[in-house]
Amino acid sequence: MGNWGGKYLNQTAFRAALGALLLAVVLCVGASAQVADNGPPLEGDAYTAAETAYKAFGQGDYKASATSAAEAVALRPDLLRLHLLLIDSLVATGDLTRAEQATKTASAAFAGNQELEGRQANIRQRLAQRPAGEGYKALEKGDAKAAIRAARSAVEYAPDSMSYRLLLLSAQLADNDLPGALTTATEAIALDRADYVPLVWRGHINQRLGKRADAVSDFSAALAIPGLTEAQQKNIRLIAADAALASGDFNAAIELLGSYSRTDPKVITRLTDAEGARQRIGVLQSNGSSVPAPIQNCLANTSGVRCELEAPLVSSILTPVASAEEKAAAELYEAKERAYRAERDKDYKLAVAEARKAVELEPDAVASRLLLVNILMAAGRPGEAETEATKAINAGHASAEIYAQRGYARSKLKNFNGAMSDWETALKQGLPSGQARNIRLSLADAALTSNEPLRALRALQKLAVSYDTAIRKAYALQALGRKEESLPEFRTAERLAATAVQRDGALRAQINTLVELDRKPEARVLFDHAIAHGKLTSIRDADVGYLAVAVGNDEVALARFDRAHAHGQLPARATIDAGYTAMRRFENPKAIAYLMEGIDAKADGRINIDDQKLFETRRTVSDLARVWGINSSVTYGKVGSAPNPFLTITAPSSYTSQLGTELYYRPEGFGYRNGAIFELFGRLFETLYDQSGGPTGGRTTQGMIGARWKPFSNANLVLEVDKLIALGDAARDDTLLRALYSYTVGTDLRVLDPNWPTWYVYAEVDRFLEKRQLVAIMEGRFGRSFRLDPISSKLVFFPHAVLAANYDDSFANRSAYSAGAGGSLRYWFGETKYMAPPSYWELTLQYRWRLAGDQRAQGIFAQTSINY
Numbered sequence: 001m002g003n004w005g006g007k008y009l010n011q012t013a014f015r016a017a018l019g020a021l022l023l024a025v026v027l028c029v030g031a032s033a034q035v036a037d038n039g040p041p042l043e044g045d046a047y048t049a050a051e052t053a054y055k056a057f058g059q060g061d062y063k064a065s066a067t068s069a070a071e072a073v074a075l076r077p078d079l080l081r082l083h084l085l086l087i088d089s090l091v092a093t094g095d096l097t098r099a100e101q102a103t104k105t106a107s108a109a110f111a112g113n114q115e116l117e118g119r120q121a122n123i124r125q126r127l128a129q130r131p132a133g134e135g136y137k138a139l140e141k142g143d144a145k146a147a148i149r150a151a152r153s154a155v156e157y158a159p160d161s162m163s164y165r166l167l168l169l170s171a172q173l174a175d176n177d178l179p180g181a182l183t184t185a186t187e188a189i190a191l192d193r194a195d196y197v198p199l200v201w202r203g204h205i206n207q208r209l210g211k212r213a214d215a216v217s218d219f220s221a222a223l224a225i226p227g228l229t230e231a232q233q234k235n236i237r238l239i240a241a242d243a244a245l246a247s248g249d250f251n252a253a254i255e256l257l258g259s260y261s262r263t264d265p266k267v268i269t270r271l272t273d274a275e276g277a278r279q280r281i282g283v284l285q286s287n288g289s290s291v292p293a294p295i296q297n298c299l300a301n302t303s304g305v306r307c308e309l310e311a312p313l314v315s316s317i318l319t320p321v322a323s324a325e326e327k328a329a330a331e332l333y334e335a336k337e338r339a340y341r342a343e344r345d346k347d348y349k350l351a352v353a354e355a356r357k358a359v360e361l362e363p364d365a366v367a368s369r370l371l372l373v374n375i376l377m378a379a380g381r382p383g384e385a386e387t388e389a390t391k392a393i394n395a396g397h398a399s400a401e402i403y404a405q406r407g408y409a410r411s412k413l414k415n416f417n418g419a420m421s422d423w424e425t426a427l428k429q430g431l432p433s434g435q436a437r438n439i440r441l442s443l444a445d446a447a448l449t450s451n452e453p454l455r456a457l458r459a460l461q462k463l464a465v466s467y468d469t470a471i472r473k474a475y476a477l478q479a480l481g482r483k484e485e486s487l488p489e490f491r492t493a494e495r496l497a498a499t500a501v502q503r504d505g506a507l508r509a510q511i512n513t514l515v516e517l518d519r520k521p522e523a524r525v526l527f528d529h530a531i532a533h534g535k536l537t538s539i540r541d542a543d544v545g546y547l548a549v550a551v552g553n554d555e556v557a558l559a560r561f562d563r564a565h566a567h568g569q570l571p572a573r574a575t576i577d578a579g580y581t582a583m584r585r586f587e588n589p590k591a592i593a594y595l596m597e598g599i600d601a602k603a604d605g606r607i608n609i610d611d612q613k614l615f616e617t618r619r620t621v622s623d624l625a626r627v628w629g630i631n632s633s634v635t636y637g638k639v640g641s642a643p644n645p646f647l648t649i650t651a652p653s654s655y656t657s658q659l660g661t662e663l664y665y666r667p668e669g670f671g672y673r674n675g676a677i678f679e680l681f682g683r684l685f686e687t688l689y690d691q692s693g694g695p696t697g698g699r700t701t702q703g704m705i706g707a708r709w710k711p712f713s714n715a716n717l718v719l720e721v722d723k724l725i726a727l728g729d730a731a732r733d734d735t736l737l738r739a740l741y742s743y744t745v746g747t748d749l750r751v752l753d754p755n756w757p758t759w760y761v762y763a764e765v766d767r768f769l770e771k772r773q774l775v776a777i778m779e780g781r782f783g784r785s786f787r788l789d790p791i792s793s794k795l796v797f798f799p800h801a802v803l804a805a806n807y808d809d810s811f812a813n814r815s816a817y818s819a820g821a822g823g824s825l826r827y828w829f830g831e832t833k834y835m836a837p838p839s840y841w842e843l844t845l846q847y848r849w850r851l852a853g854d855q856r857a858q859g860i861f862a863q864t865s866i867n868y
Contacts, residue, residue: 046075053085062092080110087119096127128157128164135167144175162192163298163305169201170296181205196222197307200236200294207243207291215243216252234260238311239294241270245317246286250274266311273318282318332361332368339371348379366397373405382412400429404439416446420455437463444472453479467496471506483513500538507535508547515550524551531556540564542574549581557581561594572601576609576617586673588624595621596834603833612752618836619748626838627668632661633865634688638856655859657689675713681706683722687730695730702731708738716742724768735769746785749796749828749837758785758798776807781822794837798824802846806857816857822846830868839868 042050053068066089072082083106090099100123107116135150151168158164165188172181182205188198203218219240223233237256244252253274260267276282292314298307335358342351355372362368369392376385389406392398407422423443427436440459447456453476460476463469474489490510497503507530514523527547530536536544541564548557561578564570570578579594595617601607602614609617636657664681665671671678683704687696706722722736746758759782766775783800787793800823806816824844828837843864850858 042076042079044075046072049075050082050085053089057085057089057092062089065089066093066095066098077109080106080113080116083110084115084119087116087123091119091123096123099123100127125158125161128154128161131157132164132167135171139171139174142174144171147171148175148177148180160191161305162188162195162198163307165191166197166201166296166298166307169198173205173293178205178209182209194225194227196225196228196232196236197296197309199225200239200309203243204239204291204294207246212243212247212249216240219243232308235294235309235311238266238270239309241274242292242311242314245270245273245284246291248277248284248286250277250284254278266313269314269316273316276318282320285317285319328361332358335361336368336371339375343375343378348375351375352379352381363395364397366392366399366402369397370401370405373402373409377405377409377412382409385409386413400426400431401435403429404431404435407439408442411442411446416450419443420446420450420452441468441472444476448472448475448479451479453477465492465496467493467498467502467506470496471502471509474506474509478513483517487513504536504538508539508543511547511551520551524553527551527553527556540569541567542570545574545581546577549577554581554584558585558587558590565594572598572606575601576607579617580620583620583624584674586670588668588672592621592624595624599834610752612750615749615751615836618831618834622835622838624672625835626666626672628663628665630661630663630868631865632659632868633863634659635861635863636689637861637863638859654690654692656687656691656694658685658687660685673713675710677708677710679708681708684727686728695728697728699728699730701727703727704736706736716744732771734771737767737769738764740764749794750785750787751793753787754789755784755786758783758800774807774809776805778805779803792827794828794831796826796828798826800824802848804848804857806853811854811856813854816853816855817851818848818857819851820846820848820861822861839866841866 049068049072053065053072056062056065056068066086069082069086069089073079073086076082083102087099087102087106090096090102099119103116103119103123107113110116131150131153135147135154138144138147138150148168148171151164151171154164155161155168165184169181169184169188172178172184182202185198185202185205188195189202192198199218199222203215203222206212206215206218219236222236223240228236237260241253241256244250244256250273253270257267257271257274260271262268262271273284277284292312295310295312296307297310298305300306335354339351339354339358342348342354352372352375355368355375358368359372369388373385373389373392376382376388386406386409389402389409392402393406403422403426407419407426410416410419410422420443423439423446426439427443431439440463443459444456447453447459456472456476460469460473470489470493474486474493477483477486477489487510490506490513493506494503494510497506507526511523511527511530514520514526528551536547539547541560545557545560545564548554548560558578558581561570561574561581564574565578575594576598579591579598582588582591582594598607599614599617599621602609634657636655638655660683662681662683664679666677666679681704683702683706685700685702685704686698687694687700690696703725704722705725706720708718708720710716710718718738718740720736720738720740722738724732724734724736726733740763742760742762744760746756747760750756759780761780762778764775764777767773768775780803781798781800782802783798785796785798788795788797800821802818802820802822804818804820807814822845824842826840826842828840830839831837841864844862846861848858848861
């Protein structure tokens, strides 16, 4: 019936065997009516349905019979003969699946009934035939996985069928599933202990698994089965001899085959090999698990399918013993081959051992030494590779290849000077063009890493123009400060790039170089063109965002930062930069969110920025988040030393004290745009003290409402319009236009430096429109701030020199100039985790000496204020 021990079962022969089995399956047509049942007789609808079913069955209309029988069973499930009628009808229609289900239902009600059991066995046997046939077809096609699935299904339907279990075993062997095949063989042995076939198969499998003792036990057990024919005994011995020869056990093979005639070709080959090995004429070439597979032949007979095993014809595996020279050459060849194979399999331990063996066998061969060095490099052991290469050079084998490989080893060890020296030596000695090109590129890389750009350019001089040469020349020229010359090389690299990664890298370098050359407009054009044409796609979104920031394209920058953030790919370090980009785009809520995320990243240790940078980030959050505020101050000084919203009725040289309070509102949508500010405010002023006896208190209450605008982000110029409202009789109704400018250094709190230089210049021009008056003020303070940490890290003392000038056309002597000295004490408060302290209280005391102009320039000047 074919052989499927080696590959597969012959499909045609097996189908013939199955056909013979089918002849034994008969339909119990008349027997159904003869079964005796207990219970009341049939009557009514059950009787009618049963009668219809019997008549249809007798007429050969099995489908109608099955329908009526199912109706009868539903009405009278207690009658066995009706169940049998339904089963027989379904079998006759060929609906074996429903017949199997009907048999299971009947068996549940009539357990142990022999007729039911017989029918069930026949049905399951027929059900098993389809998956079995599919299994044979799959084996023929070489689809071992499908064959296993089909064979398992057949075994489930017919667990007592030895042929189906052997089919499963053959499929598992074809899939090289030796453990699974071993389990199947063991189960088959338990099914029929008088059948030698599964025992021999298990012996064969145990041999392949390296279980020599178990294999011998199985073969011995098979030979001990009584009733074996001479042919069966001979084939078992031949198969067992193959296993013995595979293990080098030539004595066992001789014992198994010694009694057979030497004229049998199957005997003589195996026996000659065994005797040759015993006489040391040659050696058996086998590894113990490489065993010829038996041939399995299965034939059908009246009792079912019977399988036999046959030993295959084999070739001699005895290799004659060679001469000493031949042995040495063979040993060297085999060592190299094993080294190459082990390297391919990434078994570097074995590969290195075999390569060392090759060097020991052939110490004067450069090829063997190169093999060892190359394998050590592949194994990630550059230190040993350098040592072996040095040994070869010292032994007089200083070839260009050895120098080249030692250069690679030294490069891996970060010994770039040594690597470059070796590569230059290898190039001088001469190498094939392809290898020389790779050496020159590696030499250039090492030179660039070692900050020797001229050496890199020399290495690249003789190479043809390509991406590899152009990109390295470009970076070498950049390292030499020749950035203009690097641009054409970057363009060449971009043009000749083979991959998007190479192209985008060269394009990115061009853009950065243009920015460094202060050619930002060109960089912007190049960047925008690249984005519009789908380039720079291989670069991470966050890095494209940084590139966009560099060229001034905040729109693209923020979009890329947002996309990276949405995909969880925005580095923690980039959150602060994304925040400032959002601020420049006037997206303040998003800017605050990014900056707060950056502050959290600093707290969690995910980014490393100093505390001053952190403070400045928190200060930005404070500025972005501010919506309203209160400024209040009490001043003391000469009349006219500061802008005066009151009617001038006091002598200019007398002292006054005034209280001023402001409440301002910064609209959320447009009040803060990257440092440009718009605010609405209301103010109240009142004179608290007048040395000359002028009005004070409620009579002097002055109201003001207005708006101010700081139009520039980087220039502290403020334009203001005020409406003055007289709330007391000594106040005024008027309209005021103001322009203010200041420039400051070091006026904010610092967290790293305990003291720092501080100065600012302030200028203001005021024009009252209705009661015409022009006032101008300039003041400069110059000194050093000291953080008073022993008291509080938020308390700052600022001793300073002061220069002041004042102009007021309402006075007879309109100008006043002074110089003096003073000190300020400022305390910051209101900080949170995310915001630097947004509020402060300040006390300032100065004494000024008149330099020129009116006497109002000289005297004490004091102020206390709170900015909240």
